[in-house]
Amino acid sequence: MLKDATETGFDVAIIGSGIAGSLTGCILARQGLSVLLIDTGVHPRFSLGESTIGETSYMLKVLAARYDVPEIAYCSTLEGLQKHVTSSCGVKRNFGFVYHHEHERQNPQEVTQCNVSDFPFGPEMHLYRQDIDEYLFNTALKYGATARQRTSIKQIEMTEKQAILHTEGGETFTAQYLVDASGERSLLANMFQLREQPPRFKTHSRALFTHMEGVKPFDSCTEPSGQPTLWDSGTLHHIFDGGWMWVIPFNNHADSTNPLCSVGLNLDERRFPKPTDKMPQQEWDEFLARFPGIADQFTEAHTTRPWISTERTQFSSRQTVGDRWALMSHAAGAIDALFSRGLANTTQVINSFVAILLEAFGDGDFSAQRFAYIEKMNQTALDFNDGLVHGSYIAFRDFDLWRAWSKVWFLAWNLGSSRISGTYFRYQETHDPTIFNVFEEAAFPGSFSPDLPQFQTLFNDLVALIEEVEAGTRTPQQAVTAISETFRQASFAPTPLNLADVLRQYHDGSTEAMRRMYEWGKNASPQELRRYYEYDFTTLEVLAQKATSSV
């Protein structure tokens, strides 16, 4: 590691001290680089990205183990959060989807749910981001990062040898490498005119969100339909033709001190353009009036923060890395909050970016080419997410079509999670750090299943197939049949998931289902996946137990 930083010279300058900047800062500082974190704002502050998925929580464990930052692991479990970080987070024991028809009572049978068992993939968490982000920011400083909060950058010069940052306050900083971990209004994207106009993505959605108090558990507003877990114990999605809504309670377990619930409405902005003549609260009230089955949950609810009403949330970049600079995932682009993939992408990009950057500091080569893997990962992660989300918006027009399409998500979730958890557990067993190199050696970085050629084809076929429904060249019912048939022919797909049974409503995330997945993985999975299932499930249980008790 080079440590020749002068008083204002750093190895790495990071723009943005949110979760991406602070995670990157934690790790780089812990690894011995001199790090500057610059932000126009200050903690604490609200942020979205509240619901974790297996790829996020296991990637947090990977980051902690690979780069020796235990504080990141504390943020990967509810117990760790409660003990070390905050009492304000909720628990996520399911991904719940409840289907609604306009002006009709909700039919309790029109629901899907995937439970998340306690082991190995859960429970997941509802992160109260103001606390998490502040904690990780403080952790970065603890490991020696220098901070400049409430600091605006006036000008950035990129030379062959360094990045030079001039602040509005008159300070000048240099850095050998510049990371933009901000978001849509990325300075680097603006400076290098990186944004694609319009964004290339097929998803067209806008969002309207806030925190609320007094949101009733959906379980008290409906009949139980035999779903594996209570709706209120997880992330609830109300879905309907043209959009969806998230309901993310922070108050859904006995040890939480947080009475709030995150609520966000996402609408196809082509069908429901952002109104120019009404305030967000009015749009919300009118929305609830259209969906009585949703409104029940909100009869006693009120906002505790101002609504945020966005324009189209998608944005994309033609390029995300350059000589001596890179955009982290959320500065590179965004799709939609559906399936909570934002943080999954962020953590995965950070994981591989840091590995490559640390090597770059070994030999002083910071060329864009060296970071080509990150470029691909950034772009592909967004494109895959776009395909999955766009397909979902198409599927929202028909409950059967949604049921079928949700199997695409279920497959992606399983393959994506077990790849990261499998690598993590192999490391726990062997303590061989080269095991983590798998994350920089994938054939299809950014894909939900980055190792498997067959998956890419399958996914693209499925996306093409559902887009025919949007084009009107296939009916939803025809698409359901075709999706089922496509899965049936995908001989590489995990047989325990039984994907061809596309109308099944409950996706089994139980420990027993995971055990069957591991048996398949060890004995019957494609060769590219075997490394993620190299030990038997009992060993995994022991390793998980060890990891938990070390929190």
Place this chain on the structure above:
Amino acid sequence: MLKDATETGFDVAIIGSGIAGSLTGCILARQGLSVLLIDTGVHPRFSLGESTIGETSYMLKVLAARYDVPEIAYCSTLEGLQKHVTSSCGVKRNFGFVYHHEHERQNPQEVTQCNVSDFPFGPEMHLYRQDIDEYLFNTALKYGATARQRTSIKQIEMTEKQAILHTEGGETFTAQYLVDASGERSLLANMFQLREQPPRFKTHSRALFTHMEGVKPFDSCTEPSGQPTLWDSGTLHHIFDGGWMWVIPFNNHADSTNPLCSVGLNLDERRFPKPTDKMPQQEWDEFLARFPGIADQFTEAHTTRPWISTERTQFSSRQTVGDRWALMSHAAGAIDALFSRGLANTTQVINSFVAILLEAFGDGDFSAQRFAYIEKMNQTALDFNDGLVHGSYIAFRDFDLWRAWSKVWFLAWNLGSSRISGTYFRYQETHDPTIFNVFEEAAFPGSFSPDLPQFQTLFNDLVALIEEVEAGTRTPQQAVTAISETFRQASFAPTPLNLADVLRQYHDGSTEAMRRMYEWGKNASPQELRRYYEYDFTTLEVLAQKATSSV
């Protein structure tokens, strides 16, 4: 209660949703008034006022009991906070003062400490205000208050019948009564030109503060000197000729998840004017270089937020209530953070203000005259605080003088706390709400001991006496003797406090000492104080136990 609010018409509009506005909002909404809370900002956010004293924590209990808002009581104990609010607060088991000479090692014998026993006056708390304020704000909304955050007021019209608020965003609200619960930049103070220029106070201080991580417990930087409790278990004050510093750890008990410590430096701005040529960090570094006994504690510390460096912190108002409007304490004026009296004043003003306002809503008389008691309380509380703090800055020149002057604080703390706790426990015993009327019937509202004529004379005499040291007409040693003699002649003063022994270093806040205070109070105190000691200590222990278990 009048409830004729139209869509934009409220009974009460409150400017500022910090702790004062949110507490007032909680209570008024709970009491059935329609309340609007307006703030230019949004939660969460940093705030000072982190260390509680008996008058604060017992007044929070009074507010909760008197106005039926249990959430306020949760904020009055560490257990309540942990269970209902946040895991981020620290514990305060003492008021510790450590005396420093410039460029010298600290002499471990030059210290004073007042321990705060678990019962009846402790432990007190180090409030992580961003969490407390957000919780109380959310509680106000839960009870029905309407909020407008990120809302700036463009214009206020006060008519005979109402206050009319025009926002920058184009909304108009009316209210029968307008409360300004903001701070130094109060809109009403500006509109009515209420500020005294220069402020009338004798204290001249400025402040420099932030949060830090890595602050070492002072116990690891010094020799134990026989003080009752560890320095790190309470609020530590480093004192020196010309100023003082607070050290308020949030991480000083096993259940805290907060690694931070609040640090603030307060300097006589006449002797140490705010530098125009250096950044706060540089001033801080240079300060530590002057005081090696303080610097030890900070060798591994770093800031986690930007420094805030203020101008002179004192401000005052010629008037604090008017027809249909009132300023809460921190909008009316401020002295200095010494002795943590800001929140004590805020809660006491709210307590009496709300009682009078609720009566005013009974008959529709909102004249300034009706709130004359609040005017007096606002002004007197600031003037008494000014006397105590100004005397302390004078005393900081000499350790013996500080020891003697600290007895003035010790007396004020005892009388002030037992008045509020005594009233609270009487109510717990009888459930007779008229007991609380004592807070609006004092002869000297705003005084540390508002019932006792003798106290006012004593306090004024002591202030006059120490000011002679500043004037140079008395040496510190002469003042020490005179303070002792003055206490000796104050026959009304609690004998268990043994105030005339002015050089005693350890102020006894133990349960046993409190038991002796209650015996004195019951049998030997001035008639005006008897009502605060009407039961025996055993009853009080039972009542306290009952109150604790109800959290």
